[in-house]
Amino acid sequence: MELRAALPFGIGTPEEKRGSYRAALRAAGIEPLEGSSSLDGASGLLLAGGTDVDPALYGQQRAPETDDPDSRRDALEAVLLLQALARDLPVLAICRGIQFLNVALGGTLVQHVEGHKFPRQREVHPVSIAAGSRLESILGRREFVVNSRHHQCAGRLAPGLAVAATAPDGVVEALEMPARRFVVAVQWHPEARIDGDDRKLFDAFARAMERGHGAPR
Numbered sequence: 001m002e003l004r005a006a007l008p009f010g011i012g013t014p015e016e017k018r019g020s021y022r023a024a025l026r027a028a029g030i031e032p033l034e035g036s037s038s039l040d041g042a043s044g045l046l047l048a049g050g051t052d053v054d055p056a057l058y059g060q061q062r063a064p065e066t067d068d069p070d071s072r073r074d075a076l077e078a079v080l081l082l083q084a085l086a087r088d089l090p091v092l093a094i095c096r097g098i099q100f101l102n103v104a105l106g107g108t109l110v111q112h113v114e115g116h117k118f119p120r121q122r123e124v125h126p127v128s129i130a131a132g133s134r135l136e137s138i139l140g141r142r143e144f145v146v147n148s149r150h151h152q153c154a155g156r157l158a159p160g161l162a163v164a165a166t167a168p169d170g171v172v173e174a175l176e177m178p179a180r181r182f183v184v185a186v187q188w189h190p191e192a193r194i195d196g197d198d199r200k201l202f203d204a205f206a207r208a209m210e211r212g213h214g215a216p217r
Helices: 015-027 071-087 096-104 134-139 199-211
Strands: 003-006 030-033 044-047 091-094 125-129 143-146 162-166 172-176 183-186
Touching (some): 015 199, 044 096, 071 091, 071 096, 091 096, 091 199, 096 172, 096 183, 125 134, 134 162, 134 172, 134 183, 134 199, 183 199
Parallel strands (some): 003 030, 003 044
Antiparallel strands (some): 125 143, 125 162, 162 172
């Protein structure tokens, strides 16, 4: 059976950025489904990077550094994420995706952090990976050097999420949802480095999709 993952984007997402997610999914044997308003026909959900999540969703006023909201995208991703969690479908969340995951489940964001936005650098800083985490089992290590293209990060964690990696300054770099088969969220951009160990995240996502529905673990 062909693996398909829903891949929502904002209207203003550049084609170059869309293409990197498509290529990373296809390298793992997953066909992206764009423009879907439900998960019908999909075996998983990828929440990609993009503009900032609307601060109104977590009870804050918009800071000067925060993008104008994309309410349509926020609403669509909320529907798709809740469907995925209800069906226990695998979820891989990247950059904006980790932030949206935290907000959608009741957490907050820090609207601006310094020292984390270097869009042209392949390697920026190390992250410390939590012992026993799913991320550790995927990457096979406790420290990993990542790229970094964000200016926001998770603040108060939503119920049910666990920190899987942190930057040296304490910024949350990965979250997981232990009560689901596969919910892995990272703050960096693995789709930009699928020629290296970041490819393992997409391969693990594909394996989780292949296993189909099952009891949460």
